[in-house]
Amino acid sequence: MQHFPALVVILPLCGAALSLALTKIHIHLGRNVIFLSLAASFCMSIMQLRNVVLNGPMEYRFGGYALPYSIEFRIDAVGGVVVSMVALMGLITAFYCISGEVRTDKIKVGGAYSVVALFVAGMLGTASSADAFNMYVFLEITALAAYCLIALGGNRGMIAAFRYLLVGTIAATFYLMGVGILYAVTGTLNLQDMSVIIHQGGKDEAVLVALCLLIAGLGVKSALFPFHGWQPSAHTHEERGSAALIAGVMVKIPVFMLFRYIYFVFGMDYKYMKQVLIILGVFVGIGMMYGSIRAMGQTNMKKLLAYSSITQTSYFMLGIVIGAPVALAGSLLHFIGDAFIKGGLFYCAGAIKYKFGTININNFGMIYKKMPVTATLIVSGALSMIGIPPTVGFFSKWYIAIGAIQTGKYIFLVLLIISSLLNAVYFFKLIEKVFMENDKEMEDIRPVKKGELPWSMLIPMTICIAVIFLLGFFNVPLINIVLPLFEGVGL
Amino acid sequence: MMRKVIGILLIVLGLGYVFVSFDFLPAIGDSSAPAHKHVSDYYIENALKDTNSPNLVTAVLADYRGFDTLLETTVMFSAGVCVVMILGSKSPLRKRYLVPKEILKGKPYGGIPAYKTVNKDVMTTLIEILILLYAIYVLLHGEVGPGGGFQAGALIALAYIVNVMVAPDIKPLFKFTKINAVAAAGIGVFIYAFTGLLTMFAGGAFLEYGKLPFPIPENDLHPVGIMMIETGVAIGVMATIITILIAIIERVRFDDDRN
Numbered sequence: 001m002q003h004f005p006a007l008v009v010i011l012p013l014c015g016a017a018l019s020l021a022l023t024k025i026h027i028h029l030g031r032n033v034i035f036l037s038l039a040a041s042f043c044m045s046i047m048q049l050r051n052v053v054l055n056g057p058m059e060y061r062f063g064g065y066a067l068p069y070s071i072e073f074r075i076d077a078v079g080g081v082v083v084s085m086v087a088l089m090g091l092i093t094a095f096y097c098i099s100g101e102v103r104t105d106k107i108k109v110g111g112a113y114s115v116v117a118l119f120v121a122g123m124l125g126t127a128s129s130a131d132a133f134n135m136y137v138f139l140e141i142t143a144l145a146a147y148c149l150i151a152l153g154g155n156r157g158m159i160a161a162f163r164y165l166l167v168g169t170i171a172a173t174f175y176l177m178g179v180g181i182l183y184a185v186t187g188t189l190n191l192q193d194m195s196v197i198i199h200q201g202g203k204d205e206a207v208l209v210a211l212c213l214l215i216a217g218l219g220v221k222s223a224l225f226p227f228h229g230w231q232p233s234a235h236t237h238e239e240r241g242s243a244a245l246i247a248g249v250m251v252k253i254p255v256f257m258l259f260r261y262i263y264f265v266f267g268m269d270y271k272y273m274k275q276v277l278i279i280l281g282v283f284v285g286i287g288m289m290y291g292s293i294r295a296m297g298q299t300n301m302k303k304l305l306a307y308s309s310i311t312q313t314s315y316f317m318l319g320i321v322i323g324a325p326v327a328l329a330g331s332l333l334h335f336i337g338d339a340f341i342k343g344g345l346f347y348c349a350g351a352i353k354y355k356f357g358t359i360n361i362n363n364f365g366m367i368y369k370k371m372p373v374t375a376t377l378i379v380s381g382a383l384s385m386i387g388i389p390p391t392v393g394f395f396s397k398w399y400i401a402i403g404a405i406q407t408g409k410y411i412f413l414v415l416l417i418i419s420s421l422l423n424a425v426y427f428f429k430l431i432e433k434v435f436m437e438n439d440k441e442m443e444d445i446r447p448v449k450k451g452e453l454p455w456s457m458l459i460p461m462t463i464c465i466a467v468i469f470l471l472g473f474f475n476v477p478l479i480n481i482v483l484p485l486f487e488g489v490g491l
Numbered sequence: 492m493m494r495k496v497i498g499i500l501l502i503v504l505g506l507g508y509v510f511v512s513f514d515f516l517p518a519i520g521d522s523s524a525p526a527h528k529h530v531s532d533y534y535i536e537n538a539l540k541d542t543n544s545p546n547l548v549t550a551v552l553a554d555y556r557g558f559d560t561l562l563e564t565t566v567m568f569s570a571g572v573c574v575v576m577i578l579g580s581k582s583p584l585r586k587r588y589l590v591p592k593e594i595l596k597g598k599p600y601g602g603i604p605a606y607k608t609v610n611k612d613v614m615t616t617l618i619e620i621l622i623l624l625y626a627i628y629v630l631l632h633g634e635v636g637p638g639g640g641f642q643a644g645a646l647i648a649l650a651y652i653v654n655v656m657v658a659p660d661i662k663p664l665f666k667f668t669k670i671n672a673v674a675a676a677g678i679g680v681f682i683y684a685f686t687g688l689l690t691m692f693a694g695g696a697f698l699e700y701g702k703l704p705f706p707i708p709e710n711d712l713h714p715v716g717i718m719m720i721e722t723g724v725a726i727g728v729m730a731t732i733i734t735i736l737i738a739i740i741e742r743v744r745f746d747d748d749r750n
Contacts, residue, residue: 006697010684013565017680020572020673062558064699065541069533071558107670111576114677118569125562137562141569148573158577184516187529197525206515 004048005060005073009125011037016117023110030110034117042087049080068193074130077482082127085336089249090120092460097241099457119145126253132179132189143168150238157237164230174217181210195265204271222254225287228310235306240350248343255316263489281321285415287314292422301349301359312338319400325486327403329479330396337392337471344464345381348374356442365437371452377461380468382427387420392471543713553717557698561683564727568680571731575673578738615658622650640721644728651733672734679727686719
């Protein structure tokens with residue numbers, strides 16, 4: 001059990017490394033090994049989460065040296081939940097990719113799954129790590145795999161990937177500069193040790209510059225409002241199979257890192273934290289409106305979802321800006337829920353593209369009869385985005401709103417409600433197209449004998465529907481798990 | 492236009508402000524700076540005792556922070572896979588462009604030889620062996636002197652590059668196909684990770700070389716472990732560079748003067 005934090009990350013990494021060699025033996029052997037490693041990683045992450053809830057945080061020291069001198073993985077309740085979420089999304093997305101497989105070229109089959117496994121391993125590692133530089137390396141693995149997966153989405157994907165490559169590399173450099181300054185003033189890379197030294201005070205200005213660099217770097221990576229330029233085209237043109245992973249999970253991991261830096265490293269009693277949070281609050285407020293308004297005019301389903309992502313990222317940041325423990329917990333719930341909502345909606349877009357070759361929402365007429373499971377997922381996802389009970393989106397926004405009232409930041413409450421109403425405008429438009437629009441008589445380019453889609457696509461979509469409702473019904477246990485941790489650090 | 496001007500102005504003003512008003516970074520060579528006191532002191536005082544490696548850089552790179560190096564190798568590997576995936580997604584250039592036969596007739600590689608004094612074929616055979624010898628020296632000696640897996644891998648790949656690009660006519664010492672190269676890169680990464688798993692199964696933490704299950708004195712286990720991971724790194728780096736070379740060469744008509 002004590003090795004689980006490391007094994008959760010190492011197993012997908014080993015799977016990715018061996019994939020191509022195994023593919024030489026049999027075309028699907030590498031793929032199956034990667035499935036096994038991802039499944040094992042998911043089971044371990046669940047057992048590890050259970051252990052964390054029962055026995056408190058787990059820490060893992062690589063190389064077995066004493067703490068500030070070796071690299072540390074630290075899994076607390078929040079990290080455990082995030083790691084489990086990433087592992088589950090990684091597993092079901094790898095399944096989903098089966099439908100888009102090239103059946104002839106060994107390099108492409110082995111390589112594609114290898115990239116997906118590297119991508120998942122990178123995100124798992126970023127969420128587990130408690131070492132500033134180690135996080136950076138994991139972030140780079142994630143980013144490289146993401147560039148590749150976006151570039152595989154055709155000609156426009158290639159351009160979008162190149163833009164993201166330029167912007168993302170500069171963002172990573174910003175993050176590294178921030179870490180460099182923190183190292184120069186604290187002399188350590190371990191986050192806990194760093195936190196202790198920063199709390200001794202005396203280096204406030206240097207830490208402020210580092211914090212600004214971290215916000216800029218991680219903001220670009222997570223497409224926070226003023227840094228979102230790369231995001232809509234990248235999310236629209238990325239490769240169909242892994243779109244859910246890129247749009248649903250990748251942009252959340254930097255937000256989680258930022259959250260850990262702000263609350264667990266710098267802390268609320270840091271001298272300039274109030275001012276930083278006010279500036280972040282302005283970004284978040286504008287971002288919530290901007291994403292919703294831009295999403296309204298889109299007819300491409302993926303682009304609509306991409307702009308909606310900007311709003312969702314702002315919601316997580318909203319919890320961080322408000323800072324009350326309840327709001328932080330709500331933010332985390334939204335964080336977990338949105339991975340499955342956004343991931344699920346991207347699965348839907350991929351499924352419709354797979355079957356009919358278009359994702360223009362004006363062509364969605366009568367799709368609820370042709371593709372019932374897809375339509376169910378679109379509706380439950382859209383309702384959850386808007387925030388209608390009993391889906392998870394309602395409860396997460398509810399907790400964030402309670403936090404806003406508790407701390408007296410009513411402006412954010414108003415913005416949250418307006419933004420949710422704007423969400424309702426374009427998501428009801430989507431639902432209307434699915435149910436009310438005339439049938440466009442689209443040609444079914446990939447007919448399936450039984451059911452609407454291959455089973456490899458239906459299973460991930462069913463899991464997403466289930467999670468959206470289950471997280472809604474059982475939100476209280478999850479909140480109870482993470483709330484004690486937030487009570488120590490929040491306002 | 493206006494946006495560009497505003498952007499440049501903001502950058503200049505921001506940089507100017509930072510230059511004028513912040514002086515928080517320690518001076519160069521300041522031995523009392525926090526970066527030289529806290530963790531560094533521990534490494535300097537204990538590295539030889541802990542890791543049995545006379546080279547401090549190797550001690551930190553491959554032992555204290557060995558996990559980071561595993562991930563750096565993974566970054567190399569993923570770069571190789573990405574290049575293969577992206578460049579492989581279109582048909583080769585040869586099929587997309589028509590090359591007029593008259594131009595190539597009689598002089599298959601085009602151009603006039605620029606020099607005739609140096610015999611490339613003989614030189615290459617000599618140079619390759621020297622490069623490979625040096626690579627093995629760097630790999631084996633990396634724990635003591637400067638160097639290590641990354642450099643050794645780059646050197647072996649250099650021998651291959653010299654072979655392919657300077658003297659393509661002579662029989663190469665070793666040859667890779669694309670899938671073999673990229674699979675070898677993965678195996679290099681796996682050797683590294685497997686070293687860690689080995690120590691884990693023997694009861695230690697990941698990459699805790701002192702727990703390697705080999706029947707040799709514990710003092711020697713650290714160099715053995717470092718040697719194992721450096722071999723993995725060398726294979727990974729070599730194969731990645733060769734992969735990228737092959738992936739690029741496949742797409743261009745290689746129009747070298749070979750005479």
